[in-house]
Amino acid sequence: xxxxxGLSVASSGYAGNxxxxxxxxxxxxxxxxxxxxxxxxxRLYAYLRTLVPEGKITxxxxxITHNDGDHSQCMATFLPKYGEEVVLEQVIANFPHSYxxxxxxxxxxxxxxxxxxxxxxxxxxxxxxxKFYIRNAEVExxxxxxxxxxxxxxxxxxxxxxxxxxxxxxxxxxxGDASDEAAEILTNMYGDYMKSDIxxxxxxxxxxxxxxxxxxxxx
Numbered sequence: 361x362x363x364x365x366g367l368s369v370a371s372s373g374y375a376g377n378x379x380x381x382x383x384x385x386x387x388x389x390x391x392x393x394x395x396x397x398x399x400x401x402x403r404l405y406a407y408l409r410t411l412v413p414e415g416k417i418t419x420x421x422x423x424i425t426h427n428d429g430d431h432s433q434c435m436a437t438f439l440p441k442y443g444e445e446v447v448l449e450q451v452i453a454n455f456p457h458s459y460x461x462x463x464x465x466x467x468x469x470x471x472x473x474x475x476x477x478x479x480x481x482x483x484x485x486x487x488x489x490x491k492f493y494i495r496n497a498e499v500e501x502x503x504x505x506x507x508x509x510x511x512x513x514x515x516x517x518x519x520x521x522x523x524x525x526x527x528x529x530x531x532x533x534x535x536g537d538a539s540d541e542a543a544e545i546l547t548n549m550y551g552d553y554m555k556s557d558i559x560x561x562x563x564x565x566x567x568x569x570x571x572x573x574x575x576x577x578x579x
Contacts, residue, residue: 380400421449
């Protein structure tokens, strides 16, 4: 079962949850993808309890596409508050070191991964080409910051992990906020191999502050 968390719209009209996906696997355990803002923790936990009403919630993997507040920061508040209610087996991410940010405009921090390490779970730095076999799901990392090197990261969204999740004969392509340059690298590397049943449109399907469309090609 795949669910996308709905928008929480404040009175100002601002959508407050960012990106959060929940996949329930065959044994009832979960894969979480991103999670949203700091303020999304209660909503996320409440939804997880609809899937696992009793006992501890097993999160077989929590995948963070990139360290922007509307994607990663829920983890920083969720785990300290609800860590006793869940079993977190592993976190999969690839956050660039600060020297790689340069002029990319991020102001995020290490709080999400620090919260994860405090639980004692495995924290895995994902790299292009890796595959993870999680219960009845297969996760394949198609793009990470490795694929962008040796260029200097100038748009932080290009640090997004891009990956597929395949389970029960269906394939989903998650793009996080991958920007134009990442999209070009992906199409050059993979072409038709990226074809999937479901596509998570990069950057919420919107333009970003750099005036770029994401992704930049129909391909």
